[in-house]
Structure formats: structure tokens, C-alpha cells
Amino acid sequence: MLELKNITQVFHPGTVNENIALQDISLSIARGEFVTIIGSNGAGKSTLFNSISGTFLPTSGEVRLHDRNVTKEPEYKRAQHIGRIFQNPLLGTAGNMSLEDNMVMAMNKGFKGLKISLNTTLRDSFREQLVPLQMGLEYRLRDNVGLLSGGQRQALTLLMMVMSRPDLILLDEHTAALDPKNAEIVLELTLGYIRQYDITAMMITHNMHHAIAIGDRLLMMDKGEIILDIRGEEKRSLTVEKLVRKFQEIRKTELKNDEMLLS
Amino acid sequence: MIEGILVEGLLYAIMVLGVFITFRILDFPDLTVDGSFPLGAAIFASMVTAGADPWLAVSVALLGGVLAGLCTAAIHTYLKVPNLLAGILTMTMLWSINIRVMGNRPNLQLIRQSTILRNLVDVLGGGVGQEWVLLGFFVVLVLVIKILLDIFFHTDLGLTLGALGNNPQMVISSGVNPANLKFIGVGLSNGLVALSGAFSAQFLGFADVNLGQGIIIAGLASVMIGEFLLRSNRIFFLTLRVILGSILFRGIMYLGRYYGYYVGLTPNDLKLITGLLIIVSLIITQTKKAPGPRKKSGGPANA
Numbered sequence: 001m002l003e004l005k006n007i008t009q010v011f012h013p014g015t016v017n018e019n020i021a022l023q024d025i026s027l028s029i030a031r032g033e034f035v036t037i038i039g040s041n042g043a044g045k046s047t048l049f050n051s052i053s054g055t056f057l058p059t060s061g062e063v064r065l066h067d068r069n070v071t072k073e074p075e076y077k078r079a080q081h082i083g084r085i086f087q088n089p090l091l092g093t094a095g096n097m098s099l100e101d102n103m104v105m106a107m108n109k110g111f112k113g114l115k116i117s118l119n120t121t122l123r124d125s126f127r128e129q130l131v132p133l134q135m136g137l138e139y140r141l142r143d144n145v146g147l148l149s150g151g152q153r154q155a156l157t158l159l160m161m162v163m164s165r166p167d168l169i170l171l172d173e174h175t176a177a178l179d180p181k182n183a184e185i186v187l188e189l190t191l192g193y194i195r196q197y198d199i200t201a202m203m204i205t206h207n208m209h210h211a212i213a214i215g216d217r218l219l220m221m222d223k224g225e226i227i228l229d230i231r232g233e234e235k236r237s238l239t240v241e242k243l244v245r246k247f248q249e250i251r252k253t254e255l256k257n258d259e260m261l262l263s
Numbered sequence: 264m265i266e267g268i269l270v271e272g273l274l275y276a277i278m279v280l281g282v283f284i285t286f287r288i289l290d291f292p293d294l295t296v297d298g299s300f301p302l303g304a305a306i307f308a309s310m311v312t313a314g315a316d317p318w319l320a321v322s323v324a325l326l327g328g329v330l331a332g333l334c335t336a337a338i339h340t341y342l343k344v345p346n347l348l349a350g351i352l353t354m355t356m357l358w359s360i361n362i363r364v365m366g367n368r369p370n371l372q373l374i375r376q377s378t379i380l381r382n383l384v385d386v387l388g389g390g391v392g393q394e395w396v397l398l399g400f401f402v403v404l405v406l407v408i409k410i411l412l413d414i415f416f417h418t419d420l421g422l423t424l425g426a427l428g429n430n431p432q433m434v435i436s437s438g439v440n441p442a443n444l445k446f447i448g449v450g451l452s453n454g455l456v457a458l459s460g461a462f463s464a465q466f467l468g469f470a471d472v473n474l475g476q477g478i479i480i481a482g483l484a485s486v487m488i489g490e491f492l493l494r495s496n497r498i499f500f501l502t503l504r505v506i507l508g509s510i511l512f513r514g515i516m517y518l519g520r521y522y523g524y525y526v527g528l529t530p531n532d533l534k535l536i537t538g539l540l541i542i543v544s545l546i547i548t549q550t551k552k553a554p555g556p557r558k559k560s561g562g563p564a565n566a
């Protein structure tokens with residue numbers, strides 16, 4: 001359903017700051033696949049998501065979604081099919097507005113008309129959908145989202161993303177800013193939704209254990225390239241030791257343990 | 264005196280609502296206002312002078328304001344010019360346009376022309392005083408505008424517009440083009456400002472190309488004063504406090520005009536007072552806010 005063809009992303013080309021963030025990346029993701037992505041800081045993981053969601057025009061290459069060339073399509077248009085959650089919980093919701101108003105906006109993607117969607121029926125349905133989060137948010141529909149904790153806010157962002165039934169979701173370390181307990185809760189919710197709605201998902205994480213245990217395909221990025229692509233039986237039998245060894249075979253260097261081997 | 268302050272406060276409240284939309288809701292500091300306010304006055308004055316129906320003239324004035332706002336939004340969006348500069352560009356061009364609109368004159372007197380306010384006073388002014396008729400009219404007008412705005416900000420489109428200033432990324436994620444929202448918001452804002460200008464021409468009895476000088480600062484001061492009066496996230500209260508802020512601001516200006524005389528202030532000092540009022544408001548809000556990470560402001564760098 002998603003295909004990247006020779007995507008290259010160069011920042012500040014032709015200057016001293018020239019920075020090749022993505023180098024000739026080709027990648028194909030099938031419907032229903034759940035891909036985890038690991039890699040050290042600056043490896044280009046977020047830039048990969050930016051190129052998929054259309055934040056920047058890639059320097060060269062092609063992005064295809066549902067067999068359609070969307071390389072030049074602006075981010076807001078692609079957002080109709082792609083849901084995205086950032087590490088920063090503030091980016092997914094409008095803090096100056098109530099939960100219900102936020103949910104109305106997320107419900108139907110695309111241009112909004114002069115219709116007043118919010119009514120009692122919709123509020124009831126919002127409450128129903130908030131109950132599984134088990135955070136008591138169903139009683140706080142009229143509270144400003146700015147009053148919620150980071151974990152609550154990220155859980156709400158997750159629900160809001162799922163409400164529009166995206167074809168593909170991009171999760172960029174979306175639990176990294178939360179405390180361990182909330183991170184666990186939000187991750188569980190994420191996995192639950194992905195299973196329940198059979199969503200195609202890509203998840204960046206710095207937690208190697210998660211990357212190995214979760215999903216059915218693992219990508220490792222380094223210096224703008226995808227250096228490992230592991231799936232199927234190989235993925236199921238993967239361990240941290242095997243992964244580290246593989247990295248060393250390819251890069252002929254020691255893997256910097258500090259950031260990759262979290263927890 | 265009090266009814267005079269109320270009338271002025273309400274008359275300008277229409278403009279302040281516009282300023283509130285750009286500065287507070289869109290986080291788009293729009294300086295077009297200093298040009299679209301006299302544009303509304305100029306369009307109204309020249310149309311009624313040419314014999315047009317005053318209600319038609321008011322509608323065209325509003326439309327002219329919308330166009331001015333669209334112009335600023337277009338400069339900002341298509342030429343990737345910072346919003347402040349885009350507003351200044353339109354405002355500067357409007358100065359010449361306003362003189363053209365008034366038939367190559369810097370001002371236009373409305374001595375005999377039939378205006379909405381004059382007709383109203385003629386019909387109803389006999390029993391009660393003229394000021395009270397005007398007050399009644401502006402209460403109704405401002406209420407209608409306020410309610411229409413409240414309804415608009417409850418629609419799906421209005422909600423999304425409300426999120427833009429706070430979180431542009433979320434607007435994009437919900438599949439909406441932020442540029443379109445800016446067109447709508449800045450257009451709507453300047454429409455209101457021009458409408459306010461058209462009524463101020465009737466109130467003052469003339470239109471003048473310099474009518475807009477300092478309007479943006481007066482609007483901003485009114486918005487900020489209103490923010491001290493009420494705390495809320497409900498649009499009903501947000502627009503209400505804009506109106507109250509405008510009335511209070513006019514009250515302060517009135518005091519400055521009448522009692523300032525005793526301490527040696529002249530009407531020429533009012534702009535200084537307005538500026539100081541804003542600075543004081545800023546200081547109070549800064550000290551009231553607990554220190555902590557602040558949302559990055561969509562200032563001039565946010566082109």
C-alpha cells in the first residue's frame with residue numbers, strides 16, 4: 001500500500017551545512033503490516049516519516065500510496081489517509097480547546113463546513129470511545145485538553161487518530177515523553193487499536209526490546225539508510241544479541257549501546 | 264456621558280472582534296486593520312454621497328474589508344511573506360485606495376446624506392434622547408454579530424479555525440489546508456473592521472483617510488483589557504469579554520480626555536496612554552503567568 005522509490009532527502013544542499021538525511025531509500029509496506037523502526041539519533045527515522053507524510057518535498061525519489069504517486073501532494077491532503085503521532089504530546093491536540101471540540105475536528109478528515117456536528121448523540125459516542133482508555137476522560141468532555149497530563153493527552157491523540165480510520169499510522173517515539181507507567185498504557189492501547197482495526201502501522205522506538213517483541217517487521221536505520229530489514233520467522237526468533245551482531249557485521253563498528261539499548 | 268462611552272465602546276467592539284480573531288484565534292498579527300477601518304468608512308461615505316441605500320453601502324463596506332483581508336492573506340501565503348509585513352503592505356496600499364474611493368479627497372463629510380444612524384434618530388429620536396437611540400441600535404447590532412460569531416465558532420469549520428493559532432500541526436493532521444483557514448479568518452476579521460469603520464463614519468459625520476491611525480493598537484488594548492475581566496475557554500465568554508474590553512477601553516480614553524486636562528494631558532497624549540496601557544497589561548500577564556515552557560509564538564518568523 002505504501003511504496004518509497006529511491007527517496008533522497010538533502011538538507012541545505014550546496015552549503016557547508018549540507019546534510020544527507022535520507023540516502024536512496026526504497027521501501028515497500030504491505031497492507032496490514034506492522035513495522036518497527038530503530039536507529040540512533042539522527043539516523044533519519046523522523047525524516048523518513050516526514051517524507052511519507054509529505055512535510056517536505058524529497059530532494060529526489062517517489063512516494064506512492066495506494067498505487068498513486070503522492071510525492072507532490074501536500075501534507076494536509078495525505079493526512080486523509082495517514083495518521084501520525086509525535087513524541088511531543090502537545091502536537092496532537094489543541095490545548096486551548098475542550099476534549100469534545102478536539103474530537104469533532106479529528107472525526108472527519110478533510111475540509112470542514114458550516115455544520116455543527118457536536119450534539120448529544122455525538123457526545124455519548126465520544127464518551128463511549130473514551131471509556132476503554134480507562135483514564136476517566138469520559139467525564140471530562142468539556143475540560144480543556146491543556147489540563148490533561150501528558151499520558152492522557154497522548155492517549156486522546158491516539159484515540160482521535162483512530163477515529164478517522166486511517167489506512168496507515170506513523171508513530172514517532174510516541175511514548176518516549178511519558179513516564180514508564182503511562183508509556184506502557186499508551187503502548188498497550190496502541191497495540192489494541194492496531195489489532196482491532198487492522199491498521200497498517202510504522203513505529204519508531206528507541207526501545208530495542210519493544211522493537212523486537214512488537215510487530216512483524218523490523219527496520220534498522222543508520223546514517224540515512226535502511227541497513228536491516230527483518231521479517232517473518234527471522235523476526236520472530238530475533239533477540240537483542242542477534243540484532244547487535246547483525247549491526248556489527250554490516251557496519252563493522254561497535255554499536256553504541258547508550259541510546260539503542262534502553263531499558 | 265455614560266451612554267456616550269457605551270455607544271463608542273460598542274461601535275468599536277465590532278472592530279475589536281476582528282482584531283481578536285486575527286491576534287488571538289489565528290495567532291496572525293494583522294496590521295491591515297489600520298487600512299481596512301478607513302476603507303469601510305470611505306466606501307460607506309462615497310456610496311451614500313452618490314445616493315446609494317445606506318444598508319447597501321454598509322454591506323459593500325464589509326465586503327471591501329473582506330477583500331482587503333484576502334489580499335493580506337494572499338500576500339502572506341503565496342509570496343511567503345511574514346504576516347506582519349503582508350499586513351503593512353496592504354495597509355499602505357489601502358491609504359491610496361481610500362483616497363481614490365472618496366473621489367481623490369482625503370475626507371468626505373456626511374452632512375445631509377441619509378445614513379442608518381441618522382434615519383433611526385429621525386424616526387425614533389423624538390421621545391428618548393438621540394444617544395439612547397444609538398445605544399439601543401448598537402446593543403442590538405453588536406449582539407447579533409456576537410451571536411453569529413459564536414455560532415460560527417461552534418461549526419466544524421469554526422472549531423478548526425480556533426485550533427489553527429494553537430496547533431497548526433493538528434489542523435494539517437485533520438486534513439485541512441491551513442492557508443485556506445487563514446484566508447477565511449483574516450477576511451472575516453477585516454470585514455468586521457470595515458463594518459465598524461462604516462458605522463464610525465456615520466457616528467462621526469465624516470470619513471477620513473486617517474481614521475484608521477492607531478486603530479490596531481486601540482483594538483489590541485481593548486482585547487487585553489477584556490482578558491483581565493473574565494477567564495474562560497468558551498467562545499461565548501471570549502467574545503463577550505472582547506465587547507466589555509472595548510467599552511472599558513473607551514471609558515479609560517474618556518477619562519483621559521476629560522480629567523487628563525487637569526494634569527496637563529492633551530488629546531494628543533491618548534496614543535501614548537494607549538501604548539502604556541498595553542505595556543502595563545503585558546507586564547501584568549507576564550508576572551501572573553507561572554514560569555514554564557511557553558508555546559512558541561507565531562511571530563514574524565512564522566512565514
Ligand SMILES: Nc1ncnc2c1ncn2[C@@H]1O[C@H](COP(=O)(O)OP(=O)(O)OP(=O)(O)O)[C@@H](O)[C@H]1O
Pocket residue numbers: 011012019020021039040041042043044045046047048
Ligand atoms: N528540517 C530540517 N532541516 C535541516 N536538517 C534536518 C531537518 N530535519 C532533520 N534534519 C537532519 O536530518 C538528520 C536526520 O534527522 P531525523 O530527525 O530524521 O533523525 P532521527 O532518526 O529521527 O533521530 P532521533 O532519534 O533523534 O529522533 C539529522 O542530521 C538532522 O539534523
Ligand SMILES: [Mg+2]
Pocket residue numbers: 045046047172
Ligand atoms: Mg526523530
